[in-house]
Amino acid sequence: MFKTIDGDIIDVEMLHWDEARLMPNSMDPELVKIIDELSPGKDYRLYKARYPFGTKILDKNISYLPLQNGKTISFNSDRLPKTMIKDLAYDPAKTNPVAIVLDKYSEFYVSIGKNILPYAMVGPGDLFGTARILDNVDSWHSTVLNTSFSRWELTSGARSIFMLPKITENISHMKLKKMYGLSQDKPDNYQDHWSIFREIVAKTQGSWRSEFLFFSNKWFEKLKDPAWAKLYCYLLRENRRSYKFGHNIVSWEITFNAIEQNKKMIYSPYTLNTARHLFAISSGTFPGFAPCINEDSAPTQMLQKAYLEGYGLKDQYPLIVKPTHFSLIKPEPVYYFLNYPTLTQCNPQTFKGKSLITLLDELERVIKKYQIGIQEDALAKHTSLYNIAQATDFSYYHNTPDNFTNIKNNILIPDDDQRFICETGSFPNHSPFLKGCIKVSSR
Secondary structure (H helix, E strand, O other), X not given: OEEOOOOOEEOEEEEOHHHHOOOOOOOOHHHHHHHHHHOOOOOOOEEEEEXXXXXXXXXXXXXXXXXXXXXXXXXXXXXOOHHHHHHHOOOOOOOOOOEEXXXXXXXXXXXXXXXXXXXXXXXXXXXEOOHHHHHOOOHHHOOOOOOOOOOOEEEOOOOOOEEOOOOOOHHHHHHHHHHHOOOOOOOOOHHHHHHHHHHHHHHHOOOOEEEEEEEOHHHHOOOOOHHHHHXXXXXXXXXXXXXXXXXXXXXXXXXXXXXXHHOOXXXXXXXXXXXXXXXXXXXXXXXXXXXXXXXXXXXXXXXXXXXXXXXXXXOEOOOEEEEEOOOOOOXXXXXXXXXXXXXXXXXXXXXXXXXXXXXXXXXXXXXHHHHHHHHHOHHHOXXXXXHHHHHEEEEEEEOOXXXXXXXXXXXXXXXXXXHHOOOOOEOOOOOHHHOOEEEEEEO
């Protein structure tokens, strides 16, 4: 057990490789084999950390360890034991902690003003934090121009999580506050849901924890050593895989621009950028959204119980959605909500004044033109973009589609996707999130 110098218990367990390698379902067999061949000694320490739901793990260039009292402590705090300072302290201008996710899913995101933009969900077996380590292996990478920087934030569990039914009724929220002793007022917008969820979980002292295995600094001192070349190459490959979209973005943009010119596509920048973002979601690069059907990203059952019994939801079931990455090899679709824009390149205010159903109609036309244009492009035929255009379906939903035959009534969503079937109450088809949404699915 580790304690700070003033007596707070740190919810961290120190491990050696022979202990960590046995953790089930969390280690890539190839990585285990590579490290086994290196046979690292007892001085190559690892630290298993357990974070309650909603705990901040990374805040741009500051990283945190969990304390058992629910608070956190910086990796660079002088309150840490000397061994942990030696193993985990880092220069935020050059490096950052490297970790493997052991249990549950957590969310990387970017804060731009008051907006939270989900970037990636990481789960068991995912490795992160290697970019700066690799930048500093070669001396020419250590210059200011070549060193990567971090704008990401990471919380335990899903950060961009919200409930589909309306939960802004004053009297009902006051009942919820009283039952759980909450300080949070009713949510003003969808991004406030998480703050209330986090406080409910904290007040109930639930057992939900995400788990991470952090590598001590010594693990990366010998990456230039030829004997460590296999580990270095593994880290390089995994890092490149995590940035595969970045490697393709220029060719994607050129292809989209050419299609727009060839097909004389005259639409707003917001419509075009939203369509491109949907292709990025269909590639698995950025997350869409999907219903919470298990506890892997949040203590869902506890939150649903709170809104059924505390808030008093009766007519509608407390469906919760979370960020989820799409994959062509899995049958589960993901969704994009026009009332929850997550694209980074265009301000939603540029579309202000037009209706959501008009935007849906434009998106259906634009995406169809993009798909046809990509399939007609001889240069694109052996690329991931071509495969996505061939293998992905986009469906469009609105609560009042009226005469738009290319748009479905959102009341049909549970018929098309059984994850939305409600155990009690009705499907919340009047939710603002469902008044204009696009389903991304495999053909």
